[in-house]
Amino acid sequence: MFRLSSKTLVGLLLSVWAVEVHSLGCTFDLQEALPVDPTSPIPHAYVCEFFDGSFHEFILTPEQRGKVDFLINDGTITPGVTVFHNNAATRTDHGIVIPPQMVNIFQPSAVFSGDDFMPARRELVNPNRRLSTLSGDSHYLVVKVHDVNGLAHAHNLTTISDNIFGNEGDLVNLKSQVTDCTAGALNVVAGYPASASQAEKDSVDAFTVGLGHPVGVMEVTLPIDITIPAEAISKEHVRNITISATSTKLGFTLPGPFENIIFVLEDCYTEPCGWAAFAGVNSWYQFYKKDYYRDPAVLLHEYGHNLGFAHSGKINDSEYSDHTCIMGNPLYGDDNGKMCFNPAKSYQSGWYTNKGGGGIVEFDPSVSTSWSGTLMGVGEWKDVGDIAPHPVVVKIESGTDTDFFVGFNRAAGANSQNDEADDKVTIIQTGSDGTSYSQSYRIWDGVAGQSYIWSNWQGTGMDLIVQVTNIDISSAPGTASINIALSGTSFPTPVPTCSPVFSAYSVCPLGPFDLDAGFCSNNSCAVMRGLFFDVTAKTNDILITALNYYSSLAGSDIEIWTMTSSGSHAGNQANQGLWTKVADHISLTGFDFTEDSAPFDTGVTVTAGTTQGFLIISVNEDAGVAASNTGTALGAINIEDDYLQIKNGQMTSSYWPSGLTYYSYPLAGRFEYAVLQSSAAGSVTPVPAPATPVPAPATPVPDPVTPVPAPAT
Numbered sequence: 277m278f279r280l281s282s283k284t285l286v287g288l289l290l291s292v293w294a295v296e297v298h299s300l301g302c303t304f305d306l307q308e309a310l311p312v313d314p315t316s317p318i319p320h321a322y323v324c325e326f327f328d329g330s331f332h333e334f335i336l337t338p339e340q341r342g343k344v345d346f347l348i349n350d351g352t353i354t355p356g357v358t359v360f361h362n363n364a365a366t367r368t369d370h371g372i373v374i375p376p377q378m379v380n381i382f383q384p385s386a387v388f389s390g391d392d393f394m395p396a397r398r399e400l401v402n403p404n405r406r407l408s409t410l411s412g413d414s415h416y417l418v419v420k421v422h423d424v425n426g427l428a429h430a431h432n433l434t435t436i437s438d439n440i441f442g443n444e445g446d447l448v449n450l451k452s453q454v455t456d457c458t459a460g461a462l463n464v465v466a467g468y469p470a471s472a473s474q475a476e477k478d479s480v481d482a483f484t485v486g487l488g489h490p491v492g493v494m495e496v497t498l499p500i501d502i503t504i505p506a507e508a509i510s511k512e513h514v515r516n517i518t519i520s521a522t523s524t525k526l527g528f529t530l531p532g533p534f535e536n537i538i539f540v541l542e543d544c545y546t547e548p549c550g551w552a553a554f555a556g557v558n559s560w561y562q563f564y565k566k567d568y569y570r571d572p573a574v575l576l577h578e579y580g581h582n583l584g585f586a587h588s589g590k591i592n593d594s595e596y597s598d599h600t601c602i603m604g605n606p607l608y609g610d611d612n613g614k615m616c617f618n619p620a621k622s623y624q625s626g627w628y629t630n631k632g633g634g635g636i637v638e639f640d641p642s643v644s645t646s647w648s649g650t651l652m653g654v655g656e657w658k659d660v661g662d663i664a665p666h667p668v669v670v671k672i673e674s675g676t677d678t679d680f681f682v683g684f685n686r687a688a689g690a691n692s693q694n695d696e697a698d699d700k701v702t703i704i705q706t707g708s709d710g711t712s713y714s715q716s717y718r719i720w721d722g723v724a725g726q727s728y729i730w731s732n733w734q735g736t737g738m739d740l741i742v743q744v745t746n747i748d749i750s751s752a753p754g755t756a757s758i759n760i761a762l763s764g765t766s767f768p769t770p771v772p773t774c775s776p777v778f779s780a781y782s783v784c785p786l787g788p789f790d791l792d793a794g795f796c797s798n799n800s801c802a803v804m805r806g807l808f809f810d811v812t813a814k815t816n817d818i819l820i821t822a823l824n825y826y827s828s829l830a831g832s833d834i835e836i837w838t839m840t841s842s843g844s845h846a847g848n849q850a851n852q853g854l855w856t857k858v859a860d861h862i863s864l865t866g867f868d869f870t871e872d873s874a875p876f877d878t879g880v881t882v883t884a885g886t887t888q889g890f891l892i893i894s895v896n897e898d899a900g901v902a903a904s905n906t907g908t909a910l911g912a913i914n915i916e917d918d919y920l921q922i923k924n925g926q927m928t929s930s931y932w933p934s935g936l937t938y939y940s941y942p943l944a945g946r947f948e949y950a951v952l953q954s955s956a957a958g959s960v961t962p963v964p965a966p967a968t969p970v971p972a973p974a975t976p977v978p979d980p981v982t983p984v985p986a987p988a989t
Contacts, residue, residue, distance in 0.1 A: 302326045306348075306355035306713070308581045309511075309554035310574065314596045314605040318551055321512070324360060324372060325559070329529040330516055333371040339379045349715070350677045351708040353382060356558020356584065410583055410625055413465045414454075414535045416440070417480070418493045419522055421541050423502040428495075429542050431570075436540060437490035439570035439610065441466045448611045450575040456690035457576075457616040459658035461627040464579075466492035472533035479526045480533075496522045503545040510546060511554065515539075515563060531560040536582055538575075541565045555581040557713055572613030573606035584713050585621050591705070591717045598704075598718040599696035600685045607693060609865050614693035616654045619669040619683030620704040620716040628657060631664035639760055640673040641733060641740055646761035651701070653686025655694075656753035666755060671710060675734055678707050682742060684756040685721065686749065695871075697721035698948065699788055701744045701756050703728055723747060725786055739763040747788075785819055785950035792946040793915045793922055802905040802927065802941055803828045806893025808845040809925025809943050810911065813882040816919055817952040820880045824871040824946040825892055825901055827863035832899035834861045834872070837891040838880050845889030845925065846910070852932040855891065863899075871946065881952070887923075892945075893931060903927060903941040914942035919951055 302324035309318040322334040322344060336344065347353045362381055365374050374381045418440060422428040429436070438444035441451045441464070451464040468480055483494040498514075498521050500507040508514050518539055523530050531537055537560055544551070544565050553569070555562040555578040562578040569575065580603050588598035598604040601618035622628060628635025635657070639647040652666040672680040680703055685691070687698035700721040707714035720728040724747045733740035739762070746757040811820070823836055836859040839848065848854050861874035882888045894900050903925075912924045927941045 302332075302360055304353065304355060304358045304360040305331065305559060306557040307331075307512075307554055308557060308587070309551040310568075310577060310606075311596075312550050312552050314594065316550060317595055318548075323512070323556075325556075327529075329519055329523055331512065331519075332367060333512055334381075335368075335371040335373050336381070337376045337379075340374065340376070340381055343379050344381065347380075347382065348713060349707040351712055351714075354558065354584075354712050356556065358382075411461050411627070413463050413469065415465050415467060415469045415533065416492055416536050416538065417468075417531075417534045418466075418538045418540065419518075420493070420495045421518055421539055422495060422497045423542075424497065424499055425501055426497075427502060427542050429540050429566075429569075431540075433489045433493045433495070436569070437466065437493045440538065440575065441490075441492075443490065446611070448572050448613050450572055450579065453572050453576050453613055453690065454579070456614075456658055457654065458625070458627040459631070461630060466490065468492070468533045476526075476528055476533050479528065483525065494525075496525055502542070505546045508546045511544060511549075511551065511563070514541070514544075514546075515561070518563075519561065534560065536560050536562065536579065538569065539563045540569045553578050555579075557581050557586070558584045570610050571606075571608050572611070573602055573608065573615060574613075576602050576613060576615075577606045580617070580621070583625070585617070585624065586706075586713050586715045588618055588621065588704075588716045588718070591719045595715055598716065600694060600702055600718060600721075601716070603716075607695060612693060612865050614655075614690055615695065616691045618685075618704050618716060618718065619681035619702065620706040620710055622654055622683065623669045623671055623681050623710050624712065628654065628664075628668050631657075631660070631662060634664050634666070635668050637667045637670045638673060639670055640675075641736075641762055642673075642675060646759065646765040648759045648761075649757070651682070651684040651756045651758060652753040653684050653688060653691055655686055655689035655691025657690075659689060660753055666753070670758075670760065672740070672760065677709055678705060679710050680705050680719075681710060682758065682760070684747075684754070686754040686756075688749075688752070688754060693873075698790065699723075699747060699749050699754065701742070701747075701758060703742060723786065723788065733762065736762070785952050788821070788948055788950055789917070789919070790824075790946050790948045791915060791917050791920050791922060793943045801944070802903050803900040804903070804927035804929055804941075805897075805900050805931065806891055806928045807901055807903050807925055807941060807943060808849055808889065808891050808928065809914075809941075810844050810846075810887050810889055810923040811882060811947070812887045812921040812923065813884050814916075814919050814921065816884050818882045818884075818920055818949050819952055820876065820882065820947055820949045822873055822875040822948040823859070823890075823892065824873045824948070826871055826944050827894070827899060827901055828866060829894075829896070829899035830863055830866040832863045833895035834863050834874060834901065835859065835891075835893055835895060836861070836874055836876070837893070839889040842883065842886045842888055844887050844911075845891065848889060849891075849926070849928065873948075879950075882920075891928075892943075893928070895931065897931075902944040904944055905941065908940060910939045912940070920947065920949060922947065 305323045305325050307321040307323055311318045323331045325331050362374060364378055365372055418436060420428060420433060420436060438446045440449055442449040454462055454464045468477060485491055498517055500517060502508040519530055553564040553574055559582055585603050587595040588601035588603040589595040590597040596605040598618060601621060602615045603621060607613050607615055623636060650666045652668055654668050657668060668683060670682040682703050685697050685700050685702050687694045700723055702718055703720045704716050705719050706716035722744050724744050727741055727743040730740040741761055743759040748755050827834060835857055837855040837857050840854055840856045858876045858880055859874045863872045865872055892901050910924055914922045914924050922943055924940050924942050926939050
């Protein structure tokens with residue numbers, strides 16, 4: 277399934293290709309690279325895919341790039357779909373050049389309407405081009421790449437296949453996550469489809485199962501030494517040589533019968549090498565270096581580009597900064613990838629139009645003044661049966677190319693390892709009418725009792741308001757009730773339904789919120805058996821429900837304790853009788869910059885103005901938890917928001933009774949909490965949302981083959 281706006285259809289007709297470049301033109305392509313360090317984004321590259329399967333990059337001026345970006349954002353042209361040709365274009369050794377005075381490199385020569393354009397222009401469509409399918413089966417080929425000296429990734433083909441398809445028991449992989457996020461609307465399949473020609477089947481079989489390899493997994497040897505810059509000139513050069521060598525070996529032009537092809541490289545040696553992986557948009561190829569191919573979230577991120585998705589950021593932040601979406605900076609680690617897509621990408625995909633057709637709602641304020649309803653999260657979509665009880669996305673039509681998409685970011689199921697704004701309502705802004713490639717931006721996330729307002733909506737003189745009236749995660753699926761209305765529209769006062777853990781309170785607590793102390797960089801991490809620290813509630817009673825932490829070893833038994841009575845941990849480290857265990861959790865990940873979440877058995881209440889001591893500790897002697905070694909003084913505030921303070925504590929080298937301690941270590945982790953608005957007796961204290969949420973510090977993507985060692989204990 278591939279969805280195009282009317283503007284995109286017009287864009288397919290643009291221009292006639294210069295004879296110098298190719299008599300029939302090429303497919304205009306966009307290549308996205310995932311940076312190792314998310315604070316150093318890699319500009320996307322515009323390339324042309326020729327009918328022989330080769331790619332050549334456009335060399336554009338800033339003005340030309342700006343114009344192309346604009347045409348993509350408003351849906352006029354679509355990477356991977358629009359056929360490019362321009363009589364003034366020339367091909368050089370460095371790429372395709374268009375005269376700098378020609379700012380718009382797309383010069384229309386004919387415009388058709390309706391269905392007329394397809395027969396009229398069919399001779400310009402790349403006969404070897406296969407768009408990644410958005411529904412049904414997507415057939416994959418995986419290629420392990422060797423250079424001329426045999427340099428290749430250390431993993432064998434069985435391990436590579438298991439990491440991608442899970443056919444040897446890998447728990448979270450590309451195939452499983454695609455199935456879970458789409459509820460089976462899209463299915464990753466290893467190997468060629470039944471529709472492949474017999475010659476294609478015979479050729480693929482000869483180099484895969486015919487050699488005892490897993491289905492759809494093969495090897496290829498390049499005629500170059502990838503460690504020598506003069507031979508591996510750039511990643512684009514290596515890409516072209518790899519594609520050419522694979523095509524030659526198989527005897528057909530790639531992608532052949534496959535929708536997607538993964539290439540696994542040992543490493544990159546020709547600078548710039550700041551990428552973890554790269555892929556074509558609305559295309560078929562994905563390249564990975566080192567161990568990044570084994571991370572399901574990185575695989576899904578690159579597959580998302582093949583499917584036509586752009587990156588996801590936050591407004592006034594980097595293009596990767598929306599961590600509610602796999603198209604932001606994704607999760608890292610094998611078996612750590614349970615995150616799906618934000619509401620804008622979910623709308624673009626079309627995956628949620630089944631199950632009775634109720635997954636997507638479109639609201640146009642120029643037609644109707646209001647919409648009121650209940651949302652569920654995409655992570656639980658596959659578990660609700662044949663008829664979905666609630667939609668997952670509300671599109672707010674703006675009347676322009678830029679629209680807004682509202683969803684409930686439920687951290688459960690396929691989205692359980694979501695990294696930000698857990699169980700909040702989010703609003704995403706994107707271009708291209710939400711139907712094709714366009715950078716998206718998260719502009720807001722909120723909880724029950726909060727609202728987002730567009731002043732003077734589209735010049736109407738009225739405000740448009742998104743109001744969250746209730747969030748309930750006590751049952752499956754979790755839900756968020758919202759109102760969307762132009763100012764002046766009245767709604768009945770909602771009756772809140774609190775989670776059972778809040779049943780003692782006459783008014784539902786405000787939240788959930790989180791206070792993120794962040795992680796630590798490679799040179800500022802400390803790992804010890806456990807960490808004592810204090811938490812202070814400021815102006816309101818706080819109910820802490822979970823602690824997200826970083827463990828040094830997957831499978832570790834991590835316990836969280838709190839003082840039975842309120843008070844600091846200081847002076848009480850050796851007396852276990854003063855403490856109560858509130859969580860016992862088996863860590864899912866090792867020390868790979870990915871947090872684990874430990875929900876408390878019962879919430880821990882910290883009364884306003886008081887301090888509560890905490891301990892997080894590993895039962896296992898060979899494991900520990902992470903803290904930062906940048907602390908200033910014991911008891912100093914590490915991080916705070918309007919309601920909560922986390923203070924520097926002491927690390928311990930042994931289980932109960934606590935032994936040697938080291939002072940002034942800040943927590944590396946994140947508390948999840950709610951603000952109590954009433955007591956059990958029913959007295960109500962009005963509570964605003966935190967005025968200035970404290971963002972987590974930017975964390976560079978880890979190098980998966982160089983884990984951060986724990987200090988000697």
